[in-house]
Amino acid sequence: MKTMWWISCQPPQVVKLKVKVDRKLDPLPSLVEYLKGSSDEVGAVAIFIGVVRAVSDDGKVLKLCYEAHETLAHKVLEEVVEDVKKKYGLIDVVAEHRLGDVLAGEDIMYVLVASKHRDEAYKALTELVDRIKREVPIWKKEYTEKSVKWVIG
Template sequence: MTTSVSSLPAVEVSTYISDQPLDLVGLLAGAHHPLAGAVVLFSGDVRDNNLGKQVAYLEYEARATMAAKMIAEILDEAKRKWNLNIAVAQHRVGKVAVGESAVVVITATPHRREAYEANRYIIDRIKHEVPIWKCEFFTDGTKKWGGNCNCHELTGDPHKHIYEVEKETNQ
């Protein structure tokens, strides 16, 4: 599936958004680069508990075309900022079981510091900005939308994330 709704180059949605289990091993195998001495892989896995309740499974929904485009842009920006040799990110949609990976980010650079920093930057932005939503289904039969980005409750601004405020405070 390719989107062409934007003036930006079309991106292959399935590269960034997948309704199938994420192939961490395969993605990692493809993320080695002769100039990169450091490869960092972050996997956001589904926990069996949240807010003191037992989680049965999660379901993710996305505006897939928009999410793919935004992830591509975030990766491009990180690549430029840290001179990454490789930057990969993929987010799962649909039902995701406990212990499975919901999102993966891989960064490869000559040295580890940049690989870690860029990886954290990419996952933070994906979690907070990209139109993907989590619904938690608990074992007691209840469900709850959201749960990760409640930044607006902390910052008082629906469009301001906590890490943006932290950045301002640190400057």
């Protein structure tokens, strides 16, 4: 039987394409270089960086806590990435999402796509970010000066 794990508000983790889990996001320049070197056909690399906003409707944000079922999050993330990769004919994709406590101003998620042309890179990137936020089972709890609550998105 396969062991299932639940990641809670412990030290930050990362859910990354190619089933890598780490304590932090990989350095962005190394991810860009990885994609640029993935094929001689790469003509565009588009990047999304998700950042914890310092304010919300409830005031100043202290931190967000991201939780996920690690195995399921990896599986769904890979399915979403593969689906979008095929749809747009992408050369390669990197998608990383942190878990655990993330402070205001810190990076939460990196999504990078490599393609032959910029048009499909932009379209694919937008769809990937939207689908990751909507479909990958990662939940967030918002800690502000006034409240602590689960939030959507």
